[in-house]
Amino acid sequence: MFQNLTERLGSTLKNLSGKGRLTEDNIKDTLREVRMALLEADVALPVVKDFIAKVKERAVGIEVSKSLQPGQMFIKIVQSELESVMGEANEGLNLAATPPAVVMMAGLQGAGKTTSVGKLSKFLREREKKKVMVVSADVYRPAAIKQLQTLAEEVQVEFFPSSAMQRPIDIVEAAIDHAKKQFIDVLLVDTAGRLAVDTEMMDEIKALHAAVKPVETLFVVDAMTGQDAANTAKAFNEALPLTGVILTKADGDARGGAALSVKHITGKPIKFLGMGEKLDALEPFHPERVASRILGMGDVLSLIEEVERKVDKDKAQRLAKKxxxxxxxxxxxxxxxxxxxxxxxxxxxxxxxxxxxxxxxxxxxxxxxxxxxxxxxxxxxxxxxxxxxxxxxxxxxxxxxxxxxxxxxxxxxxxxxxxxxxxxxxxxxxxxxxxxxxxxxxxxxxxxxxxxxxxxxxxxxxxxxxxxxxxx
CATH class of the missing domain: 1.10.260.30 (Signal recognition particle, SRP54 subunit, M-domain)
Incomplete structure (x- = not known):
């Protein structure tokens, strides 16, 4: 993710090295290049305009401290504004509710909702130590219910059965009732994919939301659709009170326009990134870490967490002793x-x-x-x-x-x-x-x-x- 943007920004920001002071003249060309890099990364134009204006305002006229070169100072400003445009800090799920905390997933067809339900249930069970149940209210897509059942078995969470003959509201209300009896902490609700222009389908999900009152309503969107992802999220947000976004297929998105546009356009934070097909390929979204990655500075904290979580410690210890x-x-x-x-x-x-x-x-x-x-x-x-x-x-x-x-x-x-x-x-x-x-x-x-x-x-x-x- 962000390969193209990282390469463009890396070469652009080198141009400021050797300057004793950041002035409007010597950052003019650099800002133009940064603007082009962001547009090529498919970042939405209003986001680019606002970003460039804020960087310029902060950078012009700053006396460079003795310990930093102008290029480094400028990079620091760019990094800070990248974090700001993506949401400052990670916003986790708010599950502070009388169990079960209901989390509803919404999104377009093919965005990866059902797979994201599987990934999120695995994340909550393994990392948050929650007792999780999943239910499918997708009564339109053939085999959607069976797909979720298979995923639930794979990630070892409870599955509540439903059928295409039932109404979505009836399915979810029955699931909530069952979850209460089973002392479930979190109930994840998979809904049918729909288009914002489909009035009948949008009315249905509005009614479902009003009936079950979820603590989190997450919009699942494909990162590879670029700034369109942000615009689609905005349309859904006008119909549903979204609480956050899951950006799927982020590993296949070399540009990163969606990640840099969603928060600014919708006002809703990206909470998770889908980084691959495997069911453990779901990462909490940390704007400060992603900004560091965009600027080629790496993301050591995420790497450490990954090592701690995925490395077979017994094998590693045996090898170390050997x-x-x-x-x-x-x-x-x-x-x-x-x-x-x-x-x-x-x-x-x-x-x-x-x-x-x-x-x-x-x-x-x-x-x-x-x-x-x-x-x-x-x-x-x-x-x-x-x-x-x-x-x-x-x-x-x-x-x-x-x-x-x-x-x-x-x-x-x-x-x-x-x-x-x-x-x-x-x-x-x-x-x-x-x-x-x-x-x-x-x-x-x-x-x-x-x-x-x-x-x-x-x-x-x-x-x-x-x-x-x-x-x-």
């Missing part, structure tokens, strides 16, 4: 590290959150794609347990067999072995308690463009669970 005892790091360990990275959304997801990675060239980003992980895993899977434990025995004929078995070339096997050797050296230094020195060496290995040492995906990035991340 390395500390000097027993070495073998190809089976290397494969497990690749699997851990895949669990965390893959290399691009990780790189997106690492500081300094926003300005990477497209070529380097392409090299670090997740297809390489699949290929590397296939190569290791084609090895015998003995070869994984002792990679030094892998010579000519073995390499041919491994390449043939994994559908790759001998040079791919050689590349993997080279990358493994680099990781093995890192682990050896960690085992010797020399991790600070190792981190300095890793930074020295990084080429000026922010590339990866030795052509390795992720380069000197610490393996998940071994990077020493600690919450401050």
């Amino acid at each position: 390395v500390q005892k000097g027993k070495g790091f073998d190809l089976q360990d290397f494969k497990e590290q690749l699997e851990q990275m895949k669990n965390m959304g893959g290399m691009m997801s990780l790189m997106d959150k690492l500081p300094g990675m926003g300005g990477m060239s497209a070529k380097i980003k392409e090299q670090a794609n997740d297809k390489q992980f699949v290929q590397m895993e296939a190569i290791i899977n084609s090895m015998t347990p003995g070869e994984r434990a002792r990679p030094d025995v892998i010579k000519g004929s073995r390499k041919k067999r491994i390449a043939a078995g994994s559908g790759t070339q001998i040079q791919d096997v050689n590349r993997l072995l080279k990358q493994f050797t680099q990781m093995q050296k890192m682990m050896k230094k960690m085992g010797g308690g020399n991790s600070k020195k190792m981190m300095r060496q890793m930074q020295g290995m990084m080429p000026p463009g922010g590339g990866m040492p030795g052509g390795m995906p992720g380069g000197g990035m610490m393996p998940p669970g071994l990077g020493g991340f600690k919450r401050k």
Whole structure:
């Protein structure tokens, strides 16, 4: 998300370096470029105009402090205004109600409402420790009820059955009654997709809202529709008292126009981002973290939370102990590290959150794609347990067999072995308690463009669970 905007802003903001003072003249061109970057990112025009006016007002005439360069001061102002336009801080769900707290989902057809209900129920059950029940009031779409039932079973929350022969109001009222008896904390209501122009359908959801009085009414919208997402949310907000927005398919949106337009146009905060197809791919929306990511500064807090949540701590501890005892790091360990990275959304997801990675060239980003992980895993899977434990025995004929078995070339096997050797050296230094020195060496290995040492995906990035991340 935001790749295009990050690249444009990164190159634009460099133009201010070396200036002793921010004046209207020397930021004029930069503001024009920022304006163009935002418009190209499909940010709504009123949002762009307001944003540029506020940045200009704050930036012109500011004396740059001795500790900061003008470019840095300007970036700080841009970051602050980006946070402001997206909503200052994360706004979670307000579930302070007599149980069950009813959360209604509304949105267009195909926006991802039903999947979002599944993701949100998993989020509430696992991270908020809530007892959750879901119900489908979508009596129009074939198989919508069955789809939600399947999702509920997968994320292990209670499902309240309904049928296409019932009225939506009757379904939800029965679900609320059942939820009270079962001491359910949160009831998530999936509704039928509808268009704002469809008067009959809009009247139906208004009546449903009035009858069940949900504590949260979330509008689910596809991020890839850009500023149209914000306009659609505005139309729904005029019909329904929305409390927030879930932006789906945000991982496929390279522009980011929807995220930067929704709050300004609707006055309602984005509460969650859907970042993929998996049912755990739902992130609380933190404007300050997203602003940092847009400006190429990474999002270390989200990365730390992801590591804590998704890394298999037992495996990580076993590997750490093994390395500390000097027993070495073998190809089976290397494969497990690749699997851990895949669990965390893959290399691009990780790189997106690492500081300094926003300005990477497209070529380097392409090299670090997740297809390489699949290929590397296939190569290791084609090895015998003995070869994984002792990679030094892998010579000519073995390499041919491994390449043939994994559908790759001998040079791919050689590349993997080279990358493994680099990781093995890192682990050896960690085992010797020399991790600070190792981190300095890793930074020295990084080429000026922010590339990866030795052509390795992720380069000197610490393996998940071994990077020493600690919450401050």
